[in-house]
Amino acid sequence: MTSKRGIFITLEGGEGAGKTTQIQRLKNKLESAGKKVVTTREPGGSAGAEAIRKLLVEGDTHRWDPMTEAMLLYAARRDHVEKSVAPALARGEWVISDRFYDSSTAYQGYGQGLSLSILDELRKLSIGDLKPDVTFILDLPVEVGLKRAAVEQRYERMGIPFHEKLRQGFLAIAKAEPARVKLVDANQPVEAVETAIWKIIQETL
Ligand SMILES: Nc1ncnc2c1ncn2[C@@H]1O[C@H](COP(=O)(O)OP(=O)(O)O)[C@@H](O)[C@H]1O
Numbered sequence: 544m545t546s547k548r549g550i551f552i553t554l555e556g557g558e559g560a561g562k563t564t565q566i567q568r569l570k571n572k573l574e575s576a577g578k579k580v581v582t583t584r585e586p587g588g589s590a591g592a593e594a595i596r597k598l599l600v601e602g603d604t605h606r607w608d609p610m611t612e613a614m615l616l617y618a619a620r621r622d623h624v625e626k627s628v629a630p631a632l633a634r635g636e637w638v639i640s641d642r643f644y645d646s647s648t649a650y651q652g653y654g655q656g657l658s659l660s661i662l663d664e665l666r667k668l669s670i671g672d673l674k675p676d677v678t679f680i681l682d683l684p685v686e687v688g689l690k691r692a693a694v695e696q697r698y699e700r701m702g703i704p705f706h707e708k709l710r711q712g713f714l715a716i717a718k719a720e721p722a723r724v725k726l727v728d729a730n731q732p733v734e735a736v737e738t739a740i741w742k743i744i745q746e747t748l
């Protein structure tokens with residue numbers, strides 16, 4: 544296919560890692576450089592996916608078994624891709640998503656023990672071969688992130704050992720796909736994280 548395609552960037556990491564903060568800064572920088580930028584988030588990012596989001600971020604921590612949760616996430620993700628991400632990319636715009644499928648791999652796979660190959664099958668079934676052009680994993684000690692995170696919703700309440708598994712999962716994801724996934728030390732001042740991300744953008748895109 545030779546149709547014009549935009550650039551797809553995702554930010555990943557635990558709660559309070561600084562994803563939302565950095566996405567706003569990256570958006571500003573890209574817009575200053577004359578790019579058209581769409582920011583979005585998961586779970587959510589489209590009307591249908593935002594409705595599913597409520598089922599995921601609210602309520603009892605054990606309300607879903609991991610497979611049900613993964614299917615809800617991928618149902619939301621498919622809608623998000625179809626309604627928001629793919630159309631923007633087709634228009635040639637830059638899309639920055641606050642979380643994408645690496646979060647399902649980290650949370651439901653490494654965190655909750657669901658088979659990584661099942662998650663990969665679900666991914667292909669739901670969104671085909673769509674992959675981010677570059678993914679930033681904002682890494683920092685669990686306690687630092689949870690201290691930064693203001694709201695205490697369902698995922699935040701899952702406990703330190705769970706969030707430790709999550710962190711190790713994200714590190715494994717970065718190691719497995721070094722061409723796409725870039726690890727960023729998020730335990731430094733906002734400006735330093737911003738500079739690290741911008742440097743990688745300039746080097747890779
Ligand atoms: N590098 C940083 N150092 C210190 N505090 C930060 C940093 N990045 C973000 N914060 C603060 O931590 C909190 C969580 O940041 P946020 O961007 O919302 O994280 P996330 O979206 O990953 O959960 C916010 O109050 C934010 O201002």
Ligand SMILES: [Mg+2]
Pocket residue numbers: 562563564641
């Ligand atoms: Mg956020």
